[in-house]
Amino acid sequence: MGEVMEMENLLRYAxxxxxxxxxxxxxxxxxxxxxxxxxxxxxxxxxxxxxxxRGIKDKRLGLAMVDSDEEKRVNEAIExxxxxxxxxxxxxxxxxxxxxGKYREKPxxxxxxxxxxxxxxxxxxxxxxxxxREKDEHVIVAGGESGVSWEERYVVNSHGIDVFQEGxxxxxxxxxxxxxxxIVTPGIFDFDARRDLNLNFEGVVENAVQKVKWxxxxxxxxxxxxxxxxxxWAISGLFSYALLPAFSxxxxxxxxxxxxxxxxxxxxxxxxTLYDDPLHELAIEQVIADGEGVPTRKNVLIKxxxxxxxxxxxxxxxxxxxxxxGNGKRDLRSGGISIGFHNVxxxxxxxxLEDMIADIEHGYFVDGFQGAHSSNPDNGNFAVxxxxxxxxxxxxxxxxSVFLIAGNVYELLKQASETSREQVVIPFMNTMITPFVKxxxxxxxxx
Amino acid sequence: MGEVMEMENLLRYAxxxxxxxxxxxxxxxxxxxxxxxxxxxxxxxxxxxxxxxRGIKDKRLGLAMVDSDEEKRVNEAIExxxxxxxxxxxxxxxxxxxxxGKYREKPxxxxxxxxxxxxxxxxxxxxxxxxxREKDEHVIVAGGESGVSWEERYVVNSHGIDVFQEGxxxxxxxxxxxxxxxIVTPGIFDFDARRDLNLNFEGVVENAVQKVKWxxxxxxxxxxxxxxxxxxWAISGLFSYALLPAFSxxxxxxxxxxxxxxxxxxxxxxxxTLYDDPLHELAIEQVIADGEGVPTRKNVLIKxxxxxxxxxxxxxxxxxxxxxxGNGKRDLRSGGISIGFHNVxxxxxxxxLEDMIADIEHGYFVDGFQGAHSSNPDNGNFAVxxxxxxxxxxxxxxxxSVFLIAGNVYELLKQASETSREQVVIPFMNTMITPFVKxxxxxxxxx
Numbered sequence: 001m002g003e004v005m006e007m008e009n010l011l012r013y014a015x016x017x018x019x020x021x022x023x024x025x026x027x028x029x030x031x032x033x034x035x036x037x038x039x040x041x042x043x044x045x046x047x048x049x050x051x052x053x054r055g056i057k058d059k060r061l062g063l064a065m066v067d068s069d070e071e072k073r074v075n076e077a078i079e080x081x082x083x084x085x086x087x088x089x090x091x092x093x094x095x096x097x098x099x100x101g102k103y104r105e106k107p108x109x110x111x112x113x114x115x116x117x118x119x120x121x122x123x124x125x126x127x128x129x130x131x132x133r134e135k136d137e138h139v140i141v142a143g144g145e146s147g148v149s150w151e152e153r154y155v156v157n158s159h160g161i162d163v164f165q166e167g168x169x170x171x172x173x174x175x176x177x178x179x180x181x182x183i184v185t186p187g188i189f190d191f192d193a194r195r196d197l198n199l200n201f202e203g204v205v206e207n208a209v210q211k212v213k214w215x216x217x218x219x220x221x222x223x224x225x226x227x228x229x230x231x232x233w234a235i236s237g238l239f240s241y242a243l244l245p246a247f248s249x250x251x252x253x254x255x256x257x258x259x260x261x262x263x264x265x266x267x268x269x270x271x272x273t274l275y276d277d278p279l280h281e282l283a284i285e286q287v288i289a290d291g292e293g294v295p296t297r298k299n300v301l302i303k304x305x306x307x308x309x310x311x312x313x314x315x316x317x318x319x320x321x322x323x324x325x326g327n328g329k330r331d332l333r334s335g336g337i338s339i340g341f342h343n344v345x346x347x348x349x350x351x352x353l354e355d356m357i358a359d360i361e362h363g364y365f366v367d368g369f370q371g372a373h374s375s376n377p378d379n380g381n382f383a384v385x386x387x388x389x390x391x392x393x394x395x396x397x398x399x400x401s402v403f404l405i406a407g408n409v410y411e412l413l414k415q416a417s418e419t420s421r422e423q424v425v426i427p428f429m430n431t432m433i434t435p436f437v438k439x440x441x442x443x444x445x446x447x
Numbered sequence: 448m449g450e451v452m453e454m455e456n457l458l459r460y461a462x463x464x465x466x467x468x469x470x471x472x473x474x475x476x477x478x479x480x481x482x483x484x485x486x487x488x489x490x491x492x493x494x495x496x497x498x499x500x501r502g503i504k505d506k507r508l509g510l511a512m513v514d515s516d517e518e519k520r521v522n523e524a525i526e527x528x529x530x531x532x533x534x535x536x537x538x539x540x541x542x543x544x545x546x547x548g549k550y551r552e553k554p555x556x557x558x559x560x561x562x563x564x565x566x567x568x569x570x571x572x573x574x575x576x577x578x579x580r581e582k583d584e585h586v587i588v589a590g591g592e593s594g595v596s597w598e599e600r601y602v603v604n605s606h607g608i609d610v611f612q613e614g615x616x617x618x619x620x621x622x623x624x625x626x627x628x629x630i631v632t633p634g635i636f637d638f639d640a641r642r643d644l645n646l647n648f649e650g651v652v653e654n655a656v657q658k659v660k661w662x663x664x665x666x667x668x669x670x671x672x673x674x675x676x677x678x679x680w681a682i683s684g685l686f687s688y689a690l691l692p693a694f695s696x697x698x699x700x701x702x703x704x705x706x707x708x709x710x711x712x713x714x715x716x717x718x719x720t721l722y723d724d725p726l727h728e729l730a731i732e733q734v735i736a737d738g739e740g741v742p743t744r745k746n747v748l749i750k751x752x753x754x755x756x757x758x759x760x761x762x763x764x765x766x767x768x769x770x771x772x773g774n775g776k777r778d779l780r781s782g783g784i785s786i787g788f789h790n791v792x793x794x795x796x797x798x799x800l801e802d803m804i805a806d807i808e809h810g811y812f813v814d815g816f817q818g819a820h821s822s823n824p825d826n827g828n829f830a831v832x833x834x835x836x837x838x839x840x841x842x843x844x845x846x847x848s849v850f851l852i853a854g855n856v857y858e859l860l861k862q863a864s865e866t867s868r869e870q871v872v873i874p875f876m877n878t879m880i881t882p883f884v885k886x887x888x889x890x891x892x893x894x
Contacts, residue, residue, distance in 0.1 A: 039508070039535045040531050040534060040535055042510045042511070042781055042782045042783070043528070043531055044511065045523075046512075046514040048495070063488060063489045064489070065489060067495065076492070080492075080566065081490070083566060083569065087573045089485070091486075119527065122530065122531055
């Protein structure tokens, strides 16, 4: 209650200096432990607070950050933001900060994550290293990390927005390298992320060791058209750079998305349904309000292959004359808000990955892509190296390979033919929750 | 004095749990202000402390980090490191933590940097934006930042090392883009970094505006052999990735440096003298002790073209049977020590950049390289895009161009023919202090 009073005082003071103002406080606690070359290399505990003041005076913006939530220091930040607003020029496009909206029910946070100790993580990593080397003596645990984060977010603004949220998540990943005879496999990753401490590290190690085993048999690749199954890590990498930015309303206004004017058009095969769902059961960060306090909602991007619409934050929505979709994401380094996603989900299918592989006479299962970051979201073009990729012959994985795919993400979307019933959380970049997806007749270039 | 007592208590407690132990405390205060598209976008104030405990028990390493310097939390980190050491396996290569050595005289820190306010930086950036747009109405200040940091470092270990250092630095940079008719120039950078607040922002803006003016005249490039002058930013980018790692003693042991067995050999033209000098007058971080408390010194890497030797931290030096050269650098994210540089200096020459340009009938002045990060330090091969690059005809810059250089850094070093009397501090990656350097007969590929 003391905190609420304090925030009211701060807001009241700030209102005197600005036409409109927003104060956002982020408190976090992060514990983590790392592995390097089969040994635990570090355990760490970090915690802190950041307060961001965004005020507008006469259409002039001021933004100040301070790594504290103490009243005195936040007051200083308010004054800094006010000085900055006086020095900046007018943003004639500015309309207003968001008004209050109706939130959905808060998910219950799992408080065991708030008190977790690095010892738990160190223990888990030690067991994982032991397990990996028991399962395959040729394996080196080249890297790995386990972490637990807890975050509290409090956003208020002078129009009455006042929302507090808290929650945590845990993650675990390993990178294995196998050395057998002259063969050194590429780094093989696997991971788990969830909202409790029951990280399935045994499953992660088993999956990774399986992929290393496949990687010992190196098969050449050639130029051909083949069915490929993309794994969650490969999909997340490619879509994050080549596809997802195209759904941003800012890009619609700036004419840098190929989706302009195409709402209602078929842009993918019927297999593909894609949405942003902040409260998805597997989401690692369930939020009812976005970075500027706007209620979040499920936003469908592609429904059975049909493009359904763009996502917006408050600023660009008002410039365009529409409403924020609750996709204002706060960047804690710059303090600013920009359009982003909470949990991008690809709808799952009915059959298992195993059954999907069993159907393929000759094709590939791609675990990861390299080079996806140089994709062009203005048109969807990409050129990536599939590595690690696994050759499928007569329904079974028989070895590993490397090849190139240069194509267009929208052409690829039309080639999608099936999604697996397994869905995996990928906690990098944009958080994605995605099944394994099969694409037909994909042109690959042997390497 | 209270602090010294406290540190002694912590060390005494830690000595009970380890054979050897090191405690390092880093306190910092950072203020900064940013520019985006002609407006101040953010001002921030950050401060904090990190303590790192590195203990060895029976050749087993434990390393724990905590973002605090409070006795209670450091004690927890000591206990975590001890638990980790029990779980790790032996590092048979481990010898010992460093013993005390003799430090040079501490440089006097400039305490005005400790109390600097973001307002100063905001004011400087506002003046810089105004100046840039007065000098050239077609210029946009696309980005920019000014910052002041202050750091206090305290390292103690159970062999008697006990060294405290403090100091600060300030930096300023802008990125300009010119738009004139159909021409949009590439981003043009310029910057200043120093140990006081007298940042020369007018000079930075003048240099950048000059380069933008050159960039309006786009000239085609072709395949040819020409003299080129590399600017400090281009040199720092290329050398940081292609050359400097080769001087690491760890790479000598791991056989990943082309310099193995070549001490005393000529690896560059006589023009090139290269050394790491922590107390250089232009250094932005003057340190008398490295990250593990070993005294720093001036280490000559190349003297008049001749390779003089490798640099070492404590661990790899003892594995090899030599002494640390004071090049143990602490990574504050991983907590670990690895071999690195303090201030890499290229010796300056006698004549001005202007005179060097005046000598060139047909050639280029290269301000920056793209793609240097994919250089291979194992052999010195690189392939980079020179951009921005400026065409010199009959002793004058007449326009801008883009071309490729694919080569080998050691071949390039032999082509060096002159260094300018101006030296510039580049505060990225490794800090470098470097003149403009001319190279003869460089093969370029037109674009």
